[in-house]
Amino acid sequence: MTSAKGLGNGTPIGLTIARPEIADSVKGPTISTFGGNPIAATAAKAVIDFIEERKLSINAAEVGAYLRDKLTDLQSKHPLIGDVRGMGLLQAIELVEDRRDKKPAAAQALAVMEAARENRILLGKGGLYGNVLRISPPLNIGKADVDEFARLLDASFVKAQSALAVA
Numbered sequence: 001m002t003s004a005k006g007l008g009n010g011t012p013i014g015l016t017i018a019r020p021e022i023a024d025s026v027k028g029p030t031i032s033t034f035g036g037n038p039i040a041a042t043a044a045k046a047v048i049d050f051i052e053e054r055k056l057s058i059n060a061a062e063v064g065a066y067l068r069d070k071l072t073d074l075q076s077k078h079p080l081i082g083d084v085r086g087m088g089l090l091q092a093i094e095l096v097e098d099r100r101d102k103k104p105a106a107a108q109a110l111a112v113m114e115a116a117r118e119n120r121i122l123l124g125k126g127g128l129y130g131n132v133l134r135i136s137p138p139l140n141i142g143k144a145d146v147d148e149f150a151r152l153l154d155a156s157f158v159k160a161q162s163a164l165a166v167a
Helices: 038-053 055-077 106-118 142-167
Strands: 002-004 014-016 081-087 090-095 124-126 132-135
Touching: 002 038, 038 055, 055 081, 055 090, 090 106, 106 124, 106 132, 106 142
Parallel strands: none
Antiparallel strands: 002 014, 081 090, 090 132, 124 132
16 A cells, blocks of 8 residues: 555655565665655654544545445436446546447546536546546545535536537
């Protein structure tokens, strides 16, 4: 497992965790830009403590399932959504032109992202064809926040599809 960025809440740090037999199989010189930095390690420890004290992993599982249900509801409403997948709060929406042939909808993904930005939602984009919207809210998000997100994302799909129909 690897981690970075969020582990230090903005303080530069990285992490790699492996079983001993895996870690021991890596031979030769390695480099660790931030290895052994006591300030970054202290920041990471504070982040881990914060996550544990506030039970944010439980929140991620519970609210993540709620988010997934909302995204699945949007999939039933918008034919452009070919698949919803992910785990916990890290979710993805794959956009396709047709659900049968699964042709990637990259242009539509850009249109949805722009409409979402106008609705004050920031989404990531990925996938081999640039047609997958990435959703990664903060670990402390609540169900009311998810409701508002789903409402605005729905409006973004409607707006994007309207704009594409005119073009």
